[in-house]
Amino acid sequence: MQAIQAENEQVHPGSFSCPGCGLTMAYRHVLKALGRNTVVVTTAGCGSVVAGYFPMTSIKVPFFHCSFGTAASTASGLRAGLDMMGKEKTHVLAWAGDGGTFDIGLQSLSGAAERNDNVLYVCYDNEAYMNTGVQRSSATPPGTWTTTTPGEAPEDRLKKDIIGIMAAHGIPYIATACTSFPEDLRKKVRKARAVSGFRFLHVLAPCPTGWMYPAGETVHIGRLAVSSRMFPLFEILEGETIRLSSMPDKIPVIDYLKAQRRFRTLNEEDVLRIQEDVNRRWSKISSAGRREEA
Amino acid sequence: MKTLMTGNEAAAMGARMSRPQVIAAYPITPQTSIAEKLADYTARTEIEARYIKVESETSAMAACIGGALSGARVFTATSSQGLALMHELLHWAAGARLPVVLVNVNRSMAAPWSLGVDHNDTLSQRDTGCLQVYCETAQEVLDTVPMAFALAEEALLPTLVCMDGFLLSHYTEPVDIPDQEDMDRFLPRRKAEYRMDPNQPFTFGGGVSSEVLYGLRRRMQQDMDAVPTLWEDTNRRFERIFGRSHPAVETHNTEGCDLALVTNGTMAGTVRAYLRDRGVEKGVGLVKMRFFRPFPVDALRKALRGCRAAVVIDRDLSPGGGGIFAQEVRAALHGTGDGVPVVSVIGGLGGVDVTPDHLDRLFTDLQGRRELPFETLWMEV
Numbered sequence: 169m170q171a172i173q174a175e176n177e178q179v180h181p182g183s184f185s186c187p188g189c190g191l192t193m194a195y196r197h198v199l200k201a202l203g204r205n206t207v208v209v210t211t212a213g214c215g216s217v218v219a220g221y222f223p224m225t226s227i228k229v230p231f232f233h234c235s236f237g238t239a240a241s242t243a244s245g246l247r248a249g250l251d252m253m254g255k256e257k258t259h260v261l262a263w264a265g266d267g268g269t270f271d272i273g274l275q276s277l278s279g280a281a282e283r284n285d286n287v288l289y290v291c292y293d294n295e296a297y298m299n300t301g302v303q304r305s306s307a308t309p310p311g312t313w314t315t316t317t318p319g320e321a322p323e324d325r326l327k328k329d330i331i332g333i334m335a336a337h338g339i340p341y342i343a344t345a346c347t348s349f350p351e352d353l354r355k356k357v358r359k360a361r362a363v364s365g366f367r368f369l370h371v372l373a374p375c376p377t378g379w380m381y382p383a384g385e386t387v388h389i390g391r392l393a394v395s396s397r398m399f400p401l402f403e404i405l406e407g408e409t410i411r412l413s414s415m416p417d418k419i420p421v422i423d424y425l426k427a428q429r430r431f432r433t434l435n436e437e438d439v440l441r442i443q444e445d446v447n448r449r450w451s452k453i454s455s456a457g458r459r460e461e462a
Numbered sequence: 463m464k465t466l467m468t469g470n471e472a473a474a475m476g477a478r479m480s481r482p483q484v485i486a487a488y489p490i491t492p493q494t495s496i497a498e499k500l501a502d503y504t505a506r507t508e509i510e511a512r513y514i515k516v517e518s519e520t521s522a523m524a525a526c527i528g529g530a531l532s533g534a535r536v537f538t539a540t541s542s543q544g545l546a547l548m549h550e551l552l553h554w555a556a557g558a559r560l561p562v563v564l565v566n567v568n569r570s571m572a573a574p575w576s577l578g579v580d581h582n583d584t585l586s587q588r589d590t591g592c593l594q595v596y597c598e599t600a601q602e603v604l605d606t607v608p609m610a611f612a613l614a615e616e617a618l619l620p621t622l623v624c625m626d627g628f629l630l631s632h633y634t635e636p637v638d639i640p641d642q643e644d645m646d647r648f649l650p651r652r653k654a655e656y657r658m659d660p661n662q663p664f665t666f667g668g669g670v671s672s673e674v675l676y677g678l679r680r681r682m683q684q685d686m687d688a689v690p691t692l693w694e695d696t697n698r699r700f701e702r703i704f705g706r707s708h709p710a711v712e713t714h715n716t717e718g719c720d721l722a723l724v725t726n727g728t729m730a731g732t733v734r735a736y737l738r739d740r741g742v743e744k745g746v747g748l749v750k751m752r753f754f755r756p757f758p759v760d761a762l763r764k765a766l767r768g769c770r771a772a773v774v775i776d777r778d779l780s781p782g783g784g785g786i787f788a789q790e791v792r793a794a795l796h797g798t799g800d801g802v803p804v805v806s807v808i809g810g811l812g813g814v815d816v817t818p819d820h821l822d823r824l825f826t827d828l829q830g831r832r833e834l835p836f837e838t839l840w841m842e843v
Contacts (some may be wrong), residue, residue: 230660231668235554243526245486245536250658252483252512378729
């Protein structure tokens with residue numbers, strides 16, 4: 169692994185995030201790869217808290233806290249305005265959590281993607297409404313404990329296939345990434361940066377507070393998510409061509425699940441069902457990806 | 463040059479002459495023809511703008527907010543449910559002090575579903591921090607849009623330019639189209655002191671302490687308080703160039719009148735017709751309110767001084783409260799020492815006709831009473 173150079177940093181050290189926060193790492197790497205000629209639109213969520221309270225700020229680039237459901241359309245307007253102001257080269261980043269993307273922001277996201285507006289949309293996914301204290305979202309995986317899917321009734325729905333939804337829009341660039349693979353994340357941001365049109369990055373951002381693991385294990389947990397293929401890393405070009413990213417060898421999902429207390433109520437049968445679902449999704453992605461490589 | 467135009471065509475022309483750089487709009491009756499006309503102007507590059515065909519009014523206002531943050535001049539138009547859908551975003555736009563100009567073609571709120579005009583859509587946005595200006599004629603609509611940009615960009619507050627659905631939006635009237643060069647002189651390009659520029663980074667709309675929020679709201683009120691003077695200046699400048707004046711409050715025959723009729727929008731036109739034919743001799747005057755936010759308290763007090771009573775006709779209703787303008791007029795007159803009582807009348811909801819005959823029967827009835835009623839009256843249908 170290469171040492172990360174402390175240059176082109178757009179995020180200051182120190183923020184309001186919890187210790188071990190995955191999305192703060194993602195924020196740093198995404199902005200580092202985008203560079204200083206960037207403006208950011210953020211919705212309500214942990215991401216807006218990380219940005220800091222007036223008169224402090226944790227980032228060096230201009231930032232607007234928009235309404236919860238409108239990261240994409242606010243970014244569209246900002247893009248249009250900057251273009252008209254002769255600032256075509258300024259990157260517009262929409263930065264939203266899974267709630268702001270999968271749930272309340274889905275309509276605005278779909279609109280901007282369908283229009284192929286020239287913005288980079290990054291969803292930092294910590295798989296629940298963490299900023300309000302761990303409530304389920306449509307990104308919450310089955311079997312998860314949250315405050316709205318408590319012990320007696322854990323989450324029973326599959327995680328919404330946001331990548332499938334975005335791919336159906338035929339946008340030029342889609343990628344999944346994880347904070348535990350920072351080189352891969354930065355490479356994908358740099359790739360997205362070079363593409364014109366709507367670009368969507370889905371970044372898994374482990375959350376020690378909501379996922380209930382020790383704060384020092386964020387990188388480890390993210391690696392398990394990718395290794396188990398609960399969260400495989402890949403790219404989709406023009407909504408069709410799948411390219412698999414390099415990942416560690418596949419491990420059983422139980423290794424990922426047992427490392428987090430949010431999955432503590434799962435029984436053997438539940439784990440088996442989750443494993444089957446992961447296998448099914450992984451087989452679909454990997455076979456499509458391989459076909460492309462052949 | 464005078465030409466025939468509908469209110470919506472006048473709104474689109476007013477927007478075009480203001481040289482907006484970002485337009486975001488979503489279709490809704492009776493606003494749609496504004497969005498269409500602007501798409502046409504943009505397609506033919508008669509407007510140099512990015513036109514974002516958004517998927518909802520929420521996104522229309524969000525895109526306007528984003529556009530305004532870049533320092534660009536932005537425009538949108540909507541009606542009724544569309545404005546209601548924007549409600550949250552209007553707070554964001556006002557709170558972030560962004561000079562978005564929005565034309566709202568007034569239409570009643572569902573349910574039940576209706577296309578007729580009343581003002582509940584815009585009056586429901588009363589507390590958002592948006593300025594509200596109401597128009598009586600297509601000429602006023604055309605003139606008010608660039609004036610609204612001049613005002614909004616000075617006051618740093620979003621501005622709603624309101625016109626009555628169908629009664630104004632779809633009727634054709636002769637309109638004088640100003641010269642573009644004169645308009646450019648009146649309204650130069652927007653100069654945004656604060657914008658999202660990586661060379662001079664600022665954060666907008668992020669978390670603040672209670673004390674900071676309190677201070678910002680107080681500033682907003684102070685800036686609202688300064689709007690009547692700003693509008694006077696804007697109107698004076700406009701009149702000097704174009705020869706037309708659009709004061710915040712307009713009066714007709716109010717000097718020593720018996721009953722002053724206070725109203726807004728196209729209802730003022732009906733009152734004018736009534737005054738011309740019968741009203742003046744019966745001692746009726748007209749106070750037309752262009753502004754609702756900020757509420758032009760001083761101008762209104764001055765306009766009503768010496769009248770026996772103010773009769774407020776509201777084309778709106780706050781259920782459980784009554785006429786919204788009437789409440790505000792009562793509050794504005796309270797404690798002035800002039801003791802002008804206010805009679806509240808509801809009329810024209812859902813686009814129901816109010817004619818000079820209706821007005822005549824109302825005033826004959828009121829003038830015949832020994833005591834003026836405090837309870838809300840309802841115009842006959």
